[in-house]
Amino acid sequence: MKSFVFGHSAQGLPILAHKFGGTGPRVLILGGVHGNEIEGTAAAHGLIEHFLISFPFQLDLTIIPAFNMDGVLNQNRLNGNGVDLNRNLPTNDWNEKAFNKKYPPGPFPNSESENKSLVQFLSHYKPKFVLSLHSWFPVLNVNGKCMEEANAISLMTGYRIDEQIGYPTPGCLGTYCGLERDMPTLTYEIERGSKIPDVLRLHIPAIIEALKATERKHSK
Numbered sequence: 001m002k003s004f005v006f007g008h009s010a011q012g013l014p015i016l017a018h019k020f021g022g023t024g025p026r027v028l029i030l031g032g033v034h035g036n037e038i039e040g041t042a043a044a045h046g047l048i049e050h051f052l053i054s055f056p057f058q059l060d061l062t063i064i065p066a067f068n069m070d071g072v073l074n075q076n077r078l079n080g081n082g083v084d085l086n087r088n089l090p091t092n093d094w095n096e097k098a099f100n101k102k103y104p105p106g107p108f109p110n111s112e113s114e115n116k117s118l119v120q121f122l123s124h125y126k127p128k129f130v131l132s133l134h135s136w137f138p139v140l141n142v143n144g145k146c147m148e149e150a151n152a153i154s155l156m157t158g159y160r161i162d163e164q165i166g167y168p169t170p171g172c173l174g175t176y177c178g179l180e181r182d183m184p185t186l187t188y189e190i191e192r193g194s195k196i197p198d199v200l201r202l203h204i205p206a207i208i209e210a211l212k213a214t215e216r217k218h219s220k
Contacts, residue, residue, distance in 0.1 A: 007114060025215070032072045041133070148217055
């Protein structure tokens, strides 16, 4: 594993990334986009621990377990500037209006330091698959061509697969990567309130199966 500072939070905290492998398709896994969704952050950290023991893939994998460091430390959905990072990306549909007061999009698209680092990283890394770990109602939200990965997770978890989340999400990662830039993106909504041991027991093996699907897909 190689660790590096991916960027900095709105309050100046370092955002750490961890890289495994180095050959094969590039994959990005994000946890902690919303700091109060601890299930996703726990799953990302669990993956890192698992891969420290064994990384059996021909993949170039980067894991960012706590993308919204300010929010994670404050147990807050928003970053240190009070912005929802998953409504702030510079998508074609970005909107200054918060369709829900809980999801403020920021003063302008890509205004936040976290997203500036992410956009720069994506521009040169160009992952073949992006997995964003959240928690809400159990669902796998597919944006772009990642149905194989979604099916692999669904078979392990019983989670439903949906191409629509059910409410407006301008400025979100799925749109930015999966729909506008041919970087297939799966938003993995782990059941909110799951106990951490249950998150690790169920979802680490499911994510591993999804990575196997990515590896197979790009070895053809």
